[in-house]
Amino acid sequence: MSKFIEELREAIINGDREEAEAITKKALESNIDPQVLIQEAGSKAMDIVGQRFNDFEIFLPDLTLAADAMKGSVGLIIEKLKETGGGGEDSVANIVLGTCFGDMHDIGKNLVSVLMATAGMQVHDIGVDVKVKDFIQKAEEVDAKIIAMSSLLSTSLPFMEDLIRILKEKNLRDKYYVIVGGGPVTPEFAVEIGADAYGRSAVDAREICKQLLSSGKKPPFEKPVILGDLKTN
CATH class of the missing domain: 1.10.1240.10 (Methionine synthase domain)
Incomplete structure (x- = not known):
């Protein structure tokens, strides 16, 4: 072997x-x-x-x-x-991943998807140009733990904030960790919109999701987690 x-x-x-x-x-x-x-x-x-x-x-x-x-x-x-008949989804954490509405880039997202899968996560990749309502609908459908949003266009960044706002309006904010990343995304922006975590790269995103899932802490966080910040129980 x-x-x-x-x-x-x-x-x-x-x-x-x-x-x-x-x-x-x-x-x-x-x-x-x-x-x-x-x-x-x-x-x-x-x-x-x-x-x-x-x-x-x-x-x-x-x-x-x-x-x-x-x-x-x-x-x-x-x-x-x-x-x-092995590898059922019930035994792993479900993650909804997509590129924000208005953005057709998928290379970074695809890399995140593969890396998360190697960490034993069940990734539901819903593609590019994804509307906020579709992120939420899919998360509800698969009982996700994490919603991961990517964007390489600054014009699509407002949709990350919209997602968090709508989750609050629907009383769903404490159900999902929200992690954001992509070229124009910064830690400061993640703080501003109230995200739970910020991934500088696909590798960071993978490790942060592992930390979130093992932390035992419920969302939302007071400030977004950056790799190495979160201490697990």
Whole structure:
């Protein structure tokens, strides 16, 4: 088993999707536990990649390739879990993710989606150009814990504030952690709109969501969490 784990981890770190998929297929055919592949190979590989990215040892193209390799592996694992009846959504945290209304960019969002999945979260990616009401509707539908909003356009930022305002009006604000991120988003903006967390990068977003879910603290927070701020119980 350790051979498959090490080889898959290395393929993902190197951003080699073809190799990652080939190793994943062999591992599954050898009856390696799919969850072990995700946690011991995929998740740990992305932890390493994420740390190297934060340390400026690698850059966005490298991170994107690694995430794509991980996505290929996870896709095969999900298919296997569906065949065997494993990996039900009831056992994991549901997260609704999308790009704000008026913004068609999806590269950053897609990267966040893959990285969150490697941390064992059930990501409901509702795409780009998403209206506020659709974020809320999906969150209610899947009983989400987190609503994650991304934007690369400053013209779409007001919709992040609108989401929080409408959640308050509907008495739903204490049901969801709201995390915001994207090029024009700043910690100061997150404070201004009353978000629970701010993700500087896809790697940060993944780690912050893990912290939020393990904190035992209910939203909303007095000030948004930035990576490393939140102390878990």
